[in-house]
Amino acid sequence: MNSPYIAARGLGKSFSGKQVLADVSFVVEPGDVVGVLGKNGAGKTTLLELVLGFTPATSGGVQLFGYDSYRLPGAAKARIGFVPQQDELVNQLTAADQIGVIASFYPKWDDELVGRLSREWEVDLNQRVKNMSVGQRQKLSILLGLGHKPDVLILDEPVASLDPVARRQFLEQIIEVAADGNRSVVFSSHIVSDVERLANKIWILKDQRMYWQGDFDSLKDSIVRLHARATRPLPESFAIPNALNVQRNGTTATAIVRGWRAEMQDNLAQQLGAELEVEQLTLEEIFLELHR
Amino acid sequence: MKAVVRLIYTSFTGTALLRVITPVGLFLGIGASALIAYLPPLTGGSGNSSRLSLWQESVISVLPVAGLMCFVFGASLLPALFARLASSHYLYVLPYGRTKLLASAFATVALASVFAAGIVTMYYYNMPFALDFVFRRALAVSFVTISFLYVVLWLTGKSGTIGLLVGSFAMVATLVLPLRFIATPSTSLAIPWTACALLWTTFAVSFLLAPRLKAPLGRLRHRLASLTGSTYRGGGEIDFIIGTARPWTLAAGQVVPIVMATYFMSALQVMQTSAGPSPWVFFLTIISVTTGAVASLAATRGRALWLRARWTRAELFRRVENAFWRYNCYTLGVLLLLLVAIGDWFALPTRVLAFGMGLLALGTTLSTYIGLIVTARIGWRDAALAVAAMLALMRTAVLASSPTTPTATIAAFEIGLAVLALGLRELARHRWSRLDWMLCRPDLAVRASA
Numbered sequence: 001m002n003s004p005y006i007a008a009r010g011l012g013k014s015f016s017g018k019q020v021l022a023d024v025s026f027v028v029e030p031g032d033v034v035g036v037l038g039k040n041g042a043g044k045t046t047l048l049e050l051v052l053g054f055t056p057a058t059s060g061g062v063q064l065f066g067y068d069s070y071r072l073p074g075a076a077k078a079r080i081g082f083v084p085q086q087d088e089l090v091n092q093l094t095a096a097d098q099i100g101v102i103a104s105f106y107p108k109w110d111d112e113l114v115g116r117l118s119r120e121w122e123v124d125l126n127q128r129v130k131n132m133s134v135g136q137r138q139k140l141s142i143l144l145g146l147g148h149k150p151d152v153l154i155l156d157e158p159v160a161s162l163d164p165v166a167r168r169q170f171l172e173q174i175i176e177v178a179a180d181g182n183r184s185v186v187f188s189s190h191i192v193s194d195v196e197r198l199a200n201k202i203w204i205l206k207d208q209r210m211y212w213q214g215d216f217d218s219l220k221d222s223i224v225r226l227h228a229r230a231t232r233p234l235p236e237s238f239a240i241p242n243a244l245n246v247q248r249n250g251t252t253a254t255a256i257v258r259g260w261r262a263e264m265q266d267n268l269a270q271q272l273g274a275e276l277e278v279e280q281l282t283l284e285e286i287f288l289e290l291h292r
Numbered sequence: 293m294k295a296v297v298r299l300i301y302t303s304f305t306g307t308a309l310l311r312v313i314t315p316v317g318l319f320l321g322i323g324a325s326a327l328i329a330y331l332p333p334l335t336g337g338s339g340n341s342s343r344l345s346l347w348q349e350s351v352i353s354v355l356p357v358a359g360l361m362c363f364v365f366g367a368s369l370l371p372a373l374f375a376r377l378a379s380s381h382y383l384y385v386l387p388y389g390r391t392k393l394l395a396s397a398f399a400t401v402a403l404a405s406v407f408a409a410g411i412v413t414m415y416y417y418n419m420p421f422a423l424d425f426v427f428r429r430a431l432a433v434s435f436v437t438i439s440f441l442y443v444v445l446w447l448t449g450k451s452g453t454i455g456l457l458v459g460s461f462a463m464v465a466t467l468v469l470p471l472r473f474i475a476t477p478s479t480s481l482a483i484p485w486t487a488c489a490l491l492w493t494t495f496a497v498s499f500l501l502a503p504r505l506k507a508p509l510g511r512l513r514h515r516l517a518s519l520t521g522s523t524y525r526g527g528g529e530i531d532f533i534i535g536t537a538r539p540w541t542l543a544a545g546q547v548v549p550i551v552m553a554t555y556f557m558s559a560l561q562v563m564q565t566s567a568g569p570s571p572w573v574f575f576l577t578i579i580s581v582t583t584g585a586v587a588s589l590a591a592t593r594g595r596a597l598w599l600r601a602r603w604t605r606a607e608l609f610r611r612v613e614n615a616f617w618r619y620n621c622y623t624l625g626v627l628l629l630l631l632v633a634i635g636d637w638f639a640l641p642t643r644v645l646a647f648g649m650g651l652l653a654l655g656t657t658l659s660t661y662i663g664l665i666v667t668a669r670i671g672w673r674d675a676a677l678a679v680a681a682m683l684a685l686m687r688t689a690v691l692a693s694s695p696t697t698p699t700a701t702i703a704a705f706e707i708g709l710a711v712l713a714l715g716l717r718e719l720a721r722h723r724w725s726r727l728d729w730m731l732c733r734p735d736l737a738v739r740a741s742a
Contacts, residue, residue, distance in 0.1 A: 016514050054384050056507065074387035081385075088380035090373055092307050101373075104298035105386040128307075144382075 003066065004029050005152050005184050006051055010060030013046050020046050023060070024210045026203065028152070028186060033178045035199030036188040037287055042205040044188040045085060048156050051186065052082060064152070078106055081150030083158045087141040091130040095140050098129055099147065106148040114147045121169055134161045142170060146177070153177060155187035159194060167191070171198055196283040206290060216283070223286050224260045228253040230274035240268065245292055256281075256289045295386075299396035300403065303370040310366050317362025321407060324355030325414035333418040353415075360411045364404045364438060370397060371442050378499070394499055398492065401438050408434035432481045436488040443491070529600075534593045535586050536615045539622035542586075546579050546623065550630050558638070569640050570693040573648050577689040580627055580655030581682065583620055587663020590616070595729045609664075609724035613717075616660050624656045647692035647702050654709045655685055661716035667723040668731035681712055 006028035013021040021043040028034055038044045049055050051062050053069035062069040065076045072080075089098055095118070103109040118125055121139045129137065138161045145153060153174075159167045171194060177183055178200075189195050195202065202219050204212040212219060226240065230251045238248055246255040253274075260278070269276040281289065304314045328334070334349045344352070374397050383389040409430035416426050498505065531537040553575050590612050598608055628649055635645045662678045688705040691697045 016511070049381075052381075052385060054381060054503075077385055077389075078387040082381060084381050088376070088382060090306075090376045092369055092372055093302065097302060097306060101295075101298055101302055102382065102386070104295040105389060105392065107387075 006062065006064055006186070008051070008060065008062040011047075011050060011057055011062060012059035013043075013050060013055070014058045019208055021050070021205075022208050024205075025060075026210065026213055028184050028201075030151070030184055031178065031181045032184045032186075032201050033174070033199050034184070034186045034201045034203060035195030036186065036203045036205065037192065037195060037283075038188075038205035039291055043208050044205055045156055047203075047205065048154055048186065048188060052080065052154060078108075078148065079151040081145040081148065081153040083141050083145040083153075083155040085156040085160070087137040089129045089137055089140060092128070094126055094128050095123060095132070096125040098140065099125070099144065102144045103147060108149070109147050110149055111147075113149070114143050117143055117146070117173065121166060135163060135166060138162055139166060139170075142173075146173070149183075151183050153183065153185045153187075155185070157188050157190065159189060159191060167194065174198055192282075192284040192287050202283070204287070204290065211290065219283070219286065220280055221262075222260055223256065223258050223281060223289070225279040225281055225285075225289075226253075226255045226257055226260075226268075227277040227279060228255070228272055228274040229277075230272070232273075234272070234274065238272065240272075244289060295388075295392040296396045296399060299373065299393065300400050303367045303373055303396070303400050305366075306369040306373065310369055313362045314366030317359045317364070317366050318407075319359070320355050321359030321363055321411050324352065324359060325411055325417075327352055328356065328414055329417040331418075356411045356414065360408050363407050367400050367404055367442075370400050378502075384503070390500055390502075394496055397442075398496075401435065401442060404438050405431055405435040408438065429481060432484045432488070436484040436491070439488060439491055443495075530597060530611055530615045531619075533596050534590050534612055534615055536619035539619045542582065543622040543626040546582070546626060547630065550576065550579060550627075550634075554634050569635070569638070569644055570690050572634075573644065573651070573693040574686060574689045576627065576631060576648070577651055577655050577685060580624070580652045581659035581685070583616070583623060583656055584659030584663040586619075587616055587660045588666040590664060591667040591724070591727060591732045592729075594727070595732075598727075598729070605727050606721070606725050608727075609721055612724075613664070613720075616664070620656050620660060624653060627652050627656075641695065643695075643699065644693050647706065650706050651685070651689055651692055654688075654706060654713060657713045658682075658685060658709065658716065661713055661720050664720035665716060665723055666732070667720075667727055677716075681709075681716070684709060684712070 004027045006026070008027075009025045011021060011024040012019070024047065036044050036047065046055075050057055051064065051069060053062070053064070053072050056070050064072060065079060067073060067076050090101070093101070099114060103111075103114075117123075121143075123136060123139050123143065124132075127136075129140070132140065138158065142155070142158055145155065159170055162170060174185055174187070175198065178185055178198075187195075187198075196216070199216060201215055202213065203210060212222075214222075223244075228234070228240075233250050234248055234253055238246075238253060240246060240253075240255045240257060242257050242259045243255040244258055246253060262278075265276055265278060305311045331352070332343070334344070334353055374393065377383055377389075377393055383393065386392075409427050412430035412434070413423050413427040416423060528537060554572060594608055594612055597603070597611075598605070601608075603611065631648050631652060632645060635648065658681050662681060665674065684705070688702065688709060691705060692702050
């Protein structure tokens with residue numbers, strides 16, 4: 001079995017006494033495509049910055065390729081690709097010069113890949129960065145993160161400023177990266193449908209903690225919407241175990257249940273004296289229900 | 293190594309303008325130096341016989357300096373490139389990024405310095421001087437000068453286009469200083485080398501340790517911010533939004549470089565040379581134009597005021613102009629005090645101090661209005677106007693500190709500058725009355741510095 005690319009244990013971070021991330025542990029294996037979800041301020045960017053070693057952890061730590069991420073050697077850095085939330089390009093340069101500068105830092109750079117993607121994504125390499133639209137700049141940032149074919153690609157809300165066509169092209173490219181099987185992608189996004197389409201693992205951050213982590217199918221199986229229909233009015237004491245949210249209306253009730261297992265259905269139906277229907281949720285619905 | 297070479301190459305050729313300036317600088321510098329070496333010693337109008345006319349000699353002796361200025365200006369992308377990469381997250385993930393970036397900055401400065409020293413040495417090729425001695429002196433002085441200038445460029449470049457312009461000008465103009473030090477061979481090289489070593493060591497250590505220093509510095513800044521409170525106070529919305537809320541920061545901050553410059557010039561006995569107080573007055577004049585860097589962002593920042601207040605564009609200009617003059621009172625006041633106090637200490641002629649005071653006031657005024665005329669992307673005409681104004685200002689600084697310049701000439705120059713300032717004010721008022729915020733949107737860098 002391959003050793004994990006990223007491993008974090010008990011990770012925590014606070015700024016000026018304010019806790020922004022607490023007791024987070026996770027592992028990223030080769031081939032994983034991890035989508036990080038969370039409301040604004042949930043700690044997504046902090047988590048990614050801790051993984052990349054931009055800032056020291058207040059508690060716990062992250063190992064990246066077996067090294068403490070805060071003290072990464074140059075050889076390990078050559079295996080990382082990063083796309084920041086806001087581009088950090090040099091305005092005065094042309095796109096080609098910007099690529100040339102970043103490429104020169106890496107021992108290997110795939111000119112063919114970058115050339116192909118820049119054509120497909122319609123990034124004009126002769127245009128000055130300053131004159132590019134926000135979307136064009138973001139595409140260029142993504143090219144800079146992909147050009148050296150990193151083993152671990154970390155993207156902080158990479159598609160926020162892309163149009164739907166560019167977003168789709170970007171997702172296809174990430175799928176191509178992930179298809180390699182030896183590379184990993186960790187990305188945060190508010191566009192839940194993209195995470196749903198792309199990720200095979202989901203991390204949900206809530207209240208500065210890792211609320212849920214695992215593969216997408218487990219998440220969908222684990223959090224469901226239950227519809228209960230009884231012949232008589234449901235009692236006042238009506239309760240469903242692990243329910244996140246219950247809405248009762250006479251003889252019917254709807255509940256979002258966490259930690260659901262199929263074998264629970266008959267038992268619970270008998271207990272409530274009602275007919276139960278289990279509805280699977282989309283990732284967006286799960287995310288909204290968790291934050292209701 | 294590949295990254296270092298690429299960064300150096302990009303610093304010299306990163307934009308279309310630099311791709312012209314750098315080769316022109318190389319061609320002029322090397323070509324004209326070769327010409328000086330080939331020709332018999334230039335007599336420079338000393339009365340000795342020469343095959344060349346005076347104008348021919350003048351052109352030949354100016355060409356290498358023009359080449360040198362072009363070459364050094366050709367690397368003016370270095371501070372912007374360095375600042376952008378240094379403040380980005382890329383530096384954390386690029387392999388050995390921090391070390392390579394630092395090495396490239398050092399190598400670029402070294403290249404420019406060696407070129408400058410080479411040009412200076414070639415001037416003495418046909419003269420009875422030990423050329424290695426001249427080269428060592430020129431290298432020491434040009435290395436420290438260019439190092440400081442790029443730091444100045446980096447700092448001023450963060451505040452906007454005019455800042456970059458002023459910084460660029462400062463860099464080119466101050467290159468004449470090495471010639472002064474070469475002309476006085478008795479001065480010790482210990483001071484420039486020590487200054488250089490101190491500057492680079494401090495810079496390198498703080499740059500390499502920046503990731504480690506980030507957290508404690510952040511805490512310190514947080515504490516200081518909680519002590520000083522917000523820059524916003526009720527009724528001070530204009531200052532807060534256009535960036536004139538802390539006049540004391542610049543006013544007090546300018547004391548340090550002026551005192552340092554005075555110390556170095558005193559130690560190098562510049563004040564006692566034939567150049568007299570020229571470099572010092574020159575330096576003070578450069579400092580007086582720093583307000584322009586803040587003023588150049590005023591139109592962009594003014595949009596927030598326009599959206600919230602019921603002012604016409606003309607009213608907005610009037611209020612912004614007032615805010616800048618309140619701000620200038622602090623910075624100019626401190627500058628004038630320093631001019632008089634230090635000038636008195638060195639027993640400079642009253643005439644120098646009197647014209648110097650006018651000059652500093654004119655420097656502040658000109659730079660403020662040059663900043664305020666920036667209501668759209670800077671075009672060639674604005675850039676040329678700004679450079680011409682700054683050149684006139686610097687020329688007046690040199691004339692004002694020379695004892696041989698007739699008083700009427702200096703007065704005429706200062707009156708001319710005052711008229712120019714009035715003209716710029718009218719231009720700024722006119723432009724603000726038709727301000728189109730679609731044309732002066734903040735780009736990302738300006739937004740970040742704002």
